[in-house]
Amino acid sequence: MTREAPHLNEEQLALLASEVPNPLAEEHLVSCERCRRRWQQYVAIREAMRALPSPALPRDFTFVLERGVTPPSIPWWWRHRFSIRVGTLLAATLLVMLLSTALVLPGPSEKRALEQPAPTAIAVLSSQETPTGPGAGGEVLPPSAALEGTPMGEDTATSVSAFAAPAETPSRVTPEHEQEVIQPTGGFSRLGLLSFTVLLGIITLFGLIFGFALPMIHRIRSKNVLQ
Amino acid sequence: MFGTVPAGEEQQLAMGTGDPDSTLVAAARAGDHDAFAELVRRYQRLVYAVSYRLLRDQSLAEDVTQDAFLRAYLSLDRFRGTSFRAWVLRIAHNAALDQLRSLARHRHVPLEAVPERPEPFNPPASVEHQGLVAALEAAIAVLPPDQRAVVLLADVEGLPYEEVAEALAIPLGTVKSRLARARMRLRALLEADPRARELLELSGRLASGESDPRDLATWTQE
Structure with a gap:
């Protein structure tokens, strides 16, 4: 240098x-x-x-423990907060999926409406599919005749047979029948789904409280203690 | 009793960090009062000395020391640092700063101007030494609290920079810059104080050749 x-x-x-x-x-x-x-x-x-x-110690500070001070025990939710958070997130995700599916997909009444043919279509189907020939169950009265109040006589049997005709035709499962058949099962599944959704909602709420809110308060309090 | 601590966590605490107190800390967390009492015995002198020199008041320093150990005891399950000593010092330092703020608020004086109220120390060996001690104590008391805390921990108590940084929750660079500024200010204060003549004579002796700068490593190895 x-x-x-x-x-x-x-x-x-x-x-x-x-x-x-x-x-x-x-x-x-x-x-x-x-x-x-x-x-x-x-x-x-x-x-x-x-x-x-060094300044002389005025007293022994180990007395702190002799005053019967007991530290608070660690709350169970603090110990398991990470697993609670994971469970909460899973439950919340499932809940959102379920709710969004329920909103997007048609409900039972909408489904029935979709599956049921339009009235005109029924009429067409009836005229095409209902046997009208002799021995096939009788004739169908034209609507005008029915309205004119045809006297009940020999034609009555015809009329009755005409109304009874569908019963005699081979049984055809209509959407209405189908709905009636599956009604009890659908009710149960909807009830189960509803219960599951409510359960997921409760789990999510529980998780939010014990996995997020309480640990956050706990952390803030402990910071205040140490500062 | 402390709450249940998972066995793995306890073992990690006991073996993990290289802190000489980790075994005692782990035992204290498991509810061993004697282990915590041993920790208090180890550091009560240090915590009290730092608190006293920060506050310049015996009763306040007592309160702060007691409060620091009590808080440490109650919050032991939340201790995640690498050094128990630094952690307790941090609690004590925060408590002392609170006291200083409170004093400043009630007396309407700035933090830097908290009046010096010397308390009797252990009697020094000689009058000259007593004068030097008084001059040093007075100079340290004049420092701003942030510089005073660094000087007390690093120079008076001899803690390594890293531990000072942990205790004061500041970066290592800040520790060094505060320490340098504090030493500069102390030198200026002592130069102006006739009681520090002995100290200046000592530096004069050093200047006259009793010490070689090449022996710096020896000076710093304490």
């Missing part, structure tokens, strides 16, 4: 009182009396501070 080398700044010198200098700083301290003197002042001050007598 030459004489022209810049002096170490005050902050560097102050820190060198407790740090090993780098080779350049060490060389400078050897050659520069001004910096060495200042550095030695810092070293001396630090040594004096290390030698300061």
